[in-house]
Amino acid sequence: MKVAYRLIAGLPILLSTASLAAAAPVVLPLARLADDPAASAPQESNGEKKQEVLIRADKMTYDANTSVVTAEGNVEVTYGPRTLLADKLIYNQESRIVIAEGNATIREANGTTLSGNRMEVTDDMREGIIESMNVIIAGRGRLAAARATRTGGNMMTLEKAAYTTCEPCKEDPSKAPTWQIKAFRVIYNQDKARVEYEDAFFEVFGVPIAYLPYFSHSDPEAPRASGFLVPGVGHSTDIGYFLEVPYYFALDPSYDLLLSPMYTENDGPLLKSEWRQRVTDGQYYIQASGRYGQPRNRFGVEYGDETLQGHVFGKGRFDIDDVWRWGYDAEVTSNDTYLKRYDISSKDRLVNNLFIEGIDGRSYAAVNGWYFQGLRETDDPGTTPLVLPLVELEYVPDEAVLGGRFQLVGNALYLHRGEGRDTARLSSTASWKLPVTTTGGHLFTFFANLRADGYHVTDTGVSGTDEQTVGRILPWAGAEWRYPMVRTDWGWKQVIEPIVQVIGAPYGGNPDEIPNEDSASFEFDETNLFSFNKFPGLDRWETGPRVNVGFRAAAYFDEGFVEAIVGESFRFHEDDAFTEESGLRNQQSDYVGRLTIQPDANIRLVHRFRIDQSALRYERNEIYGEAFDPDWYTFRAGYLLLEPDPLIPTQREEISLEGRVRTIEHIWFRASGRRDLADEQMIESKFGLAYEDDCAEFGLDFRRRFTRDRDIEPSSSFLFTFRLKGVN
Template sequence: MSVWQGREIRRHGRPRPGVAAFVLAAAVMAAVPPSVTLAQDPPAGPLPQYGDLIEGGGEGLLIADELIYDREARTVTASGGVEIFYRGRRLYAERLTYNEATGAVDAHGNVTLVDEAGNAVYATGLSIDGDLRDGIAEGVAARIGPQAKVAGARMKRTEGRLTVIERAVYSPCNVCEENPTPFWQIKARTVTHDLERKVIAYEDPQLEIMGTPVAWLPYFEHPDPSVKRQSGFLLPSFFSSSSLGYGASVPYHLVLAPNRDVTLTPQFLSDEWPVLGVEYRERTQTGQFRLEGTGTIADIEDGLGNTTSSDAFRGALFGDGRFALGDTATWGFDLELTTDDTFLRRYRISSDDRLASRLFAERFGDREFWSASALYFQGLRQTDKPGLTPIVLPFLEYANALDGRVLGGEITVEASALALTRTDGSDTYRLSGTVGWERRFLIDNGLVFTGFGSLRTDLYQVMEGADPLNPATDLATDTTFRVVPTVGAEVSWPLFRPGGRVDQVLEPIVQLVVSPYGTDDPGIPNEDSASFEFDETNLFAKDRFPGIDSVEPGPRINVGVRYTAFAGNIGSAEVTFGQSFRLKDAMVFTAASGLRDQSSDYVGRIALNWQDNFSLVHRFRLNRDDLSYERAEVGIRGGPDWWRSSATYVKLTGDPAVAGLTAREEFNLGTDLQIDNNWAVRGGWRRDLDASRSVEAGAGLFYADECLEVELSVRRRFTRDRDIEPSTSLNLRINLLTLG
């Protein structure tokens, strides 16, 4: 019998007294596995790092306080802090015996076996083969992934991949001496973890909630926590709705390939036919795409409660895709379609009242951009007329900032082409091109001077049909050519005042823009600039219309000031305020826009931020005569980390000249209360102050811990739209973590 006593060595800078290291290589002594060499003394020089030995294929490492080799019995006994590292597997024990004749390793005392995936088995005793792959143990516990735990009477591991635990209990929930019963657990005759398939399978499983049996199955399996995607049922959700009845959603996820999957989501309703949802996802060599369809069979009603279609198919199709075309170009699509106006809102899919589908290709260079697209729109409001809704095919855009400079300034080139058609209204075909110039000067006293100019040409071909903005009026077939020159200058003077606690910046700005009168031809329909709003974001815009069809005419001066204060980590304040002046009234703007008269309304924005606990944003447009609000928007958000609340107030003046732009005044309230680490309450309320009625309200109770997520929420919708009645819905979602 030979005895080796370990001596102190250092590993990763950490002293381990009484350690003998054994480098695993070709067999030097018959008592160790064929790939292990036993060194009597630590090798000269620095010892191999653990990671090198673990990843070294045929190498390994054994560490112990004492090693005894019995030549007659052909056994090696290691004791005192035994650690074995072998081909990614690790074994820890207080005492270990290796038998050369049987090739078995017997470990005793606080045994821990960790496999290549990081899963661990804990036992008082373990018998395993020399490769640390297959073995048996009594009275075991196992950790699968970072959280899942299994305990059982006996464990058997075979084929290096199957771990079978008998009379087992599975749960990711934490327990303690005061509360030894997990919130939920699965008891089974056997629990098998398959490392190759990455599944956990149960024979004769029984689900218990707080120690009470609630469900039983003859067999059940689910992916282990390391799996991102695997076929199987996803967790169901339940709800009750006063308009749809009781409902349950039971999704099934099907993995077709590593780059493709599909999710089937049947939604069963007590008062109507089921609703089926299908989502398909795929990654390709150049990109990825997603298609999501939903459909059912149901009646369609008008605003008077009359059935317009019986047992009709009602559904929607959504999707998106993005694909590379070389290094700088992409193509893709966005898809939003539905069979009728109210399907999305009635079946709680989306609250959108306008859908847009797009097919496009685009390229971004260092200073160049081009795109080609086709667009299809679908209006879902009761006042929308499908025949007047346009189809855009094609829509071509090009922009380039040239490398060379002219008179010290930058030259930009923009061009676009558009074909817009309707089934009932007029059709429009447009070509447009713009050349722009801009140069900025910094004067010694801090003044910033910017000069700019542009020349735009537009060619329109309008085909006879109803005016989309005024369907009662027909537009005649006509060709129009328009030239729009614009020149201007802007002067700003940023003044900086440092302070001990507050740094301040005050920047007055004056801008002069000159364009000719008479650029708005009555034969050109306003397709892209009808939705317009004067606010602080376009106070200094060279042309405040968002599109090309309408042009802001005549000379105008825009005057404003920006003020910013920074108080270190305490907070900040920002103020923008200004007004626009022109030589004569601009009839191209509506009377309610605030821009038609020689002096515009006042526009501005105030923003206050106090650390991370409070913020206030106030955007406004004030009547130039009496300073009354034409537009007001106030948003407040704040509170401690455990209780965040927000409130938003919006007041808009209606514009009879713009379809759909009606007066609006509403209030929104939201709150998020984190009661403790597990419990939270969230709620929201939206009220129409113009109509003195609530629009919708909802609240939810949320619970989350290491093994469970529960959401219980209630939502009330107060509005009515054709077959969408005011309704109340109650939703319940329970997620037993690690089960899928």
């Protein structure tokens, strides 16, 4: 049975000590105010409203002469959002001092926990001294100190303190954590979520490795705060030893800045930066870097005057209203090998895009501008096109037309080159599609399309300028039949589905006067087997009547599935719009297909292929597999074979391997590699060791790049990385 008493400060209390020492738990609200309605909500000096101090305990005594309450056994003191727990408590109402002994703990509303052998604090728990203190911050950060002084409810000054985010070892709590920061003096500002150190030592596995006269970081509660991030240190053959020290500026909730000064042994200083911002109607970021120095020739030798070299990447997306938005993608660099030399990007072509687009129901409109920068040695800036504008329009009415869906598509393009051919194109397409499902489960799709294209081509050469205007009308129509058959047996859901697509179209329509700007590069595979036009763009189209056939089979079970599709295309006459190497030129195409085996969520094998229909050899062979257990291993392997084509006249055959396995507790071995099987040489290899636990990650990796690109020689590099979890 609980007994409750209300003690009013400043009034006599007519209760005997024996009556308060009841065997049952006792609850005492100790009010500081008289029951005067006019004084119901006075303020503390810090602006907080005064509240009752509520004490619960197994045993409690009160001395009326000294106004001292002594509580023992499961003591719990509550003042507003804070709670104090202890084995024994002495509370002086006159001085408002609480002395807590034995497993003393203060719990804050935000989850922060303060504990110590002995506490002497004010009854609102905002001021006081804590002996042998431990602080758990948001369930993650841990501060320990021989003595701590708390002021203002939000500031703590700690003496002989240590901080870590590592959990104590369950078998041996005295064991040194993976890492900790020890200091003679630490200031913890709870409002700013900031921990500051004076005369600090950074320890790893109990061994001091760095002295820090002054150091500060955010606690785990702070999502963003300014400060230094983990530095990067390493070595590569191209730039020598390097050190990168990033600094993060948390300028505002809506924008921030990252500056990363980098010093290299061979090339001197380099500055990297990244700006991110959310605005009212969208967001954007800009990444840039730069150095001032002499350029290098293809042999890596510096020459000429010192110039500014660098790169700028960016991306932005902005809403205009509920229908329209605009945006950009930016990628530019000062010279071809800059990005690879400083390991910023491995791209060999940079794409810049400025656009505005609108989506209204099923209809769509967009205006784009495209600029490309080729970084390969064979790229010629004079023949690299500028696309401005590219206009795309799609209109789909809500009402059905002849029972089916009708669509109008418009396209306008102007493509300009500094040297060579310029192209202007107008195109419009009307299409109609009607899906029908019979009572027997047959799926039919009927379709008809009519497209009209107009081109104006200007070709400027040594002999002068040649201008041509040409147009064409391209009709086609057809039907597709599918018959999925489903049954369940042995607990598996099994599906087999034959597919036949018949398309009627006239021959011709690809005159030599029409340049091939957007359809020169494509791959015939299972993804476009049933496309009406297997060319990816508008400049070329698939001519003549043809039949596309395929077969799909699948089995689905509780944790995984097996799925396969195979097919080919037939035509009455050869289509010389396709190259011989494409697998589509002849009356019977190559075989294309895909096999996917996924017995569970952790194992997957995919085989994609194109097989020459006459020689029955692989023209494209791609195999990819992965298996992983997040706690123990991850393995990925890939194989790729591509036979020569007009754009890549040499065979490409390579294999890639990647793996990560835990050797002993917390230690992982990781390795990856790519090998060119056609040239019988390695492309890249990498291996390293990593340590990872609940509070830290350390990694040491070695990489060897075997390729050469002008001033980028085959090189070796190593990189040391580390991350302290829970330190912002």
